Amino acid sequence: MFDLKNKTFRAGAVITLVMLLIITVGVFWTPYDPNAMDAAGKMAGPGLRHLFGTDNFGRDIFSRVVQGAGATFFIALCSVSIGLAAGLLVGGLTGYYGGWVDELLMRLNDTLTAFPSLLLALVLIAVFQGGKYNIILALGVLFIPTFARIVRMEVARQKALDYVANARLMGVGDMRILFVHIMPNIWPVLLSAVAIGFNNAVLAEASMSYLGLGVQPPDPSLGRMLNEAQGYLLRAPWYALSAGAAIILLVLGFGLLSEGLGGDGRA
Amino acid sequence: MRTVLRKTGVLILTLLLVTLFAFLAFELIPGDPTTMLLGSDYTPERAAALRESLGLDRSVAARYLDWLVSFVTGDMGRSYTYSMSVREVLRGKIAVTAVLSLLSWVLVIAVSVPLGVALVRYQKKPFGKIGFSLNQVMMAMPPFFLGILLTYLFGILLKLFTPGKFVPLSEGPGRSLAYLFFPALAISLPKIAKTVKLLRASILSEMRREYVLTAYSRGNSRWMVIKNHVFRNALLPVVTYLAMSLADIVASSIIVEQVFVVPGLGRLLVASISNRDYPVALCIVVMIASVVVVMNYLADILTQAIDPRVRLS
Numbered sequence: 001m002f003d004l005k006n007k008t009f010r011a012g013a014v015i016t017l018v019m020l021l022i023i024t025v026g027v028f029w030t031p032y033d034p035n036a037m038d039a040a041g042k043m044a045g046p047g048l049r050h051l052f053g054t055d056n057f058g059r060d061i062f063s064r065v066v067q068g069a070g071a072t073f074f075i076a077l078c079s080v081s082i083g084l085a086a087g088l089l090v091g092g093l094t095g096y097y098g099g100w101v102d103e104l105l106m107r108l109n110d111t112l113t114a115f116p117s118l119l120l121a122l123v124l125i126a127v128f129q130g131g132k133y134n135i136i137l138a139l140g141v142l143f144i145p146t147f148a149r150i151v152r153m154e155v156a157r158q159k160a161l162d163y164v165a166n167a168r169l170m171g172v173g174d175m176r177i178l179f180v181h182i183m184p185n186i187w188p189v190l191l192s193a194v195a196i197g198f199n200n201a202v203l204a205e206a207s208m209s210y211l212g213l214g215v216q217p218p219d220p221s222l223g224r225m226l227n228e229a230q231g232y233l234l235r236a237p238w239y240a241l242s243a244g245a246a247i248i249l250l251v252l253g254f255g256l257l258s259e260g261l262g263g264d265g266r267a
Numbered sequence: 268m269r270t271v272l273r274k275t276g277v278l279i280l281t282l283l284l285v286t287l288f289a290f291l292a293f294e295l296i297p298g299d300p301t302t303m304l305l306g307s308d309y310t311p312e313r314a315a316a317l318r319e320s321l322g323l324d325r326s327v328a329a330r331y332l333d334w335l336v337s338f339v340t341g342d343m344g345r346s347y348t349y350s351m352s353v354r355e356v357l358r359g360k361i362a363v364t365a366v367l368s369l370l371s372w373v374l375v376i377a378v379s380v381p382l383g384v385a386l387v388r389y390q391k392k393p394f395g396k397i398g399f400s401l402n403q404v405m406m407a408m409p410p411f412f413l414g415i416l417l418t419y420l421f422g423i424l425l426k427l428f429t430p431g432k433f434v435p436l437s438e439g440p441g442r443s444l445a446y447l448f449f450p451a452l453a454i455s456l457p458k459i460a461k462t463v464k465l466l467r468a469s470i471l472s473e474m475r476r477e478y479v480l481t482a483y484s485r486g487n488s489r490w491m492v493i494k495n496h497v498f499r500n501a502l503l504p505v506v507t508y509l510a511m512s513l514a515d516i517v518a519s520s521i522i523v524e525q526v527f528v529v530p531g532l533g534r535l536l537v538a539s540i541s542n543r544d545y546p547v548a549l550c551i552v553v554m555i556a557s558v559v560v561v562m563n564y565l566a567d568i569l570t571q572a573i574d575p576r577v578r579l580s
Contacts, residue, residue: 108284116514116515122540123293126292126296126548199407206412210411211522213537226411226415252406255407
């Protein structure tokens with residue numbers, strides 16, 4: 001399943017693992033306290049003392065980016081989990097049983113895909129309002145249709161295979177067939193979808209927080225940092241560059257990973 | 268012809284569902300608009316009177332039908348925050364977003380097709396290899412961050428435009444377009460990267476077909492095969508993708524307008540969501556979503572028109 005000879009997969013895995021390592025270390029230790037201000041060292045350029053320089057309050061940008069990347073990753077992790085769990089349930093049941101509920105939900109799904117995901121995210125943010133936990137909920141709901149569609153398609157395909165008929169003849173219950181027999185077989189397809197889900201979640205969180213509709217101060221996030229950094233573009237361009245680079249690395253890592261796992265790398 | 272009719276039916280149904288969905292979503296928002304509208308003048312009696320004048324006391328279904336009928340006939344209701352109709356609030360903004368989106372779309376089409384072909388032609392050369400890697404990175408670039416980078420590079424370092432000083436279309440279409448070129452670049456570069464990737468993959472998979480072998484055996488060079496035989500076939504999925512990408516472009520312009528302070532629909536949408544000005548937000552959401560649905564419908568029809576194989580299956 002993990003094709004280590006595949007260059008795309010390898011590149012994605014390396015970038016993602018390095019980012020996750022930095023984020024994990026950052027939870028316990030950062031070179032400076034991300035919120036410690038230093039009036040004397042405002043807007044210092046990148047250097048040995050401050051790897052990515054300091055911001056308008058003299059805070060160490062590297063520490064802040066690490067913390068922001070952690071927060072963004074946490075939001076992505078939670079929202080993808082919500083989308084995946086609900087998608088597995090809805091997609092699994094409708095794909096397995098079919099019928100009018102299936103028809104209805106798929107029509108609804110088609111309508112939702114008519115909205116560009118950014119627009120849908122904005123609508124959901126308007127419904128759930130901003131803030132860290134509301135954005136997790138909003139993005140989680142945003143991802144349900146995508147996961148449900150993929151799960152449904154795979155379950156419907158697997159259902160027609162002989163091993164399912166075999167299991168049924170042996171008297172295995174529907175729920176057991178669905179969750180114990182079929183689910184393990186759709187993981188390879190799902191993994192790629194999960195990777196692209198992370199990719200979209202990081203992008204969506206950063207976009208919403210950049211617009212000022214997502215994570216609110218004092219909670220950190222890469223998107224919010226970019227929003228702040230834009231005001232200091234003239235005097236401290238390294239601020240925006242560092243936050244943006246972290247977003248790109250996260251997005252790139254998950255995108256390559258998804259492509260290497262056999263997805264088409266597009267949302 | 269029958270399929271076109273059927274698809275048109277589906278189109279109308281989808282448009283109705285889109286309006287219903289958007290309307291219901293804004294209904295679900297917690298909170299009472301009257302509290303905000305009245306502000307410090309709030310008394311229960313005034314709130315009740317305002318609810319009645321806004322029609323908020325009637326059932327959801329009745330209000331949806333009312334809203335739909337007036338929306339279609341061009342009456343879009345009144346804004347909560349500005350004391351004018353939504354129509355007046357929107358005036359001038361639609362044109363800005365439309366121009367920005369079209370400009371980005373033209374850039375995507377004009378750059379991605381030659382670039383995609385060039386990357387395949389020089390696949391084994393340094394140009395092809397480096398180009399492909401850069402393309403991968405560009406795909407991961409969020410348009411708003413790219414916008415910040417372009418602002419820094421072209422606005423602050425090279426001073427090719429003044430960030431935040433958008434020239435309205437009425438004051439000078441030329442200067443206005445010159446300003447919009449940079450946001451358009453921010454929107455289109457990641458889209459170009461995605462299109463190039465698709466075109467490259469499409470050409471490479473087409474190269475494995477049997478007719479390519481025949482073309483080679485008649486003494487064609489690799490470039491001749493690509494140019495004369497493969498290109499047209501490989502372009503088909505890309506044409507559909509390009510037609511559909513206008514929708515994504517309109518969506519990315521929502522956020523890029525914010526970066527470049529372009530007074531279009533996107534900035535207005537974000538502002539009206541922050542200000543809880545839901546009549547305005549609802550109108551913009553429905554308008555953008557409808558454009559997307561119609562574009563996808565046209566892309567579908569276009570694919571059928573240019574490829575008889577799709578028509579038959």
